[in-house]
Amino acid sequence: MATFMDVHHGMSGITAEQLEAAHRADLAVQQSEGVHFxxxxxxxxxxxxxCLSEAPSAEAVQRVHERAGHKPDEIHSVPFSV
Known part of the structure; x- marks a missing residue:
């Protein structure tokens, strides 16, 4: 599985509770696309x-976020880390 970092813009004033709720929404549908946020x-x-995830493709990450109600503005592959 590949690693991806996706970015959402335009969420000024987001609270910790709102971030947690959005993350839970991703977790609720991630399995259907083979994604792990x-x-x-x-x-x-x-x-x-x-958002950092492991997924079979950027398209899978996109589909999960769209189904969870918050489409990302950017998705970047992360080929390696230290």
């Missing part, structure tokens, strides 16, 4: 949210 971060001031 690992973690999410948010910056309420800039309105940016980042």
């Amino acid at each position: 690992k973690q999410a971060w948010a910056d309420p001031a800039s309105g940016t949210v980042w």
Whole structure:
């Protein structure tokens, strides 16, 4: 499985509770696409949210987020990490 970082813009003022609810929505449907969302971060001031996942493809990540109600603006492959 590949690793992906996706980015959501326009979420100014997002709270920890809202981020957790969005993450739970992803977790509820992730299995149908073979995706595993690992973690999410948010910056309420800039309105940016980042999600780290393992998935068979960027398209699978996109489909999960769309079904959960929050389409990402960007999805980046993460070929390696340290």
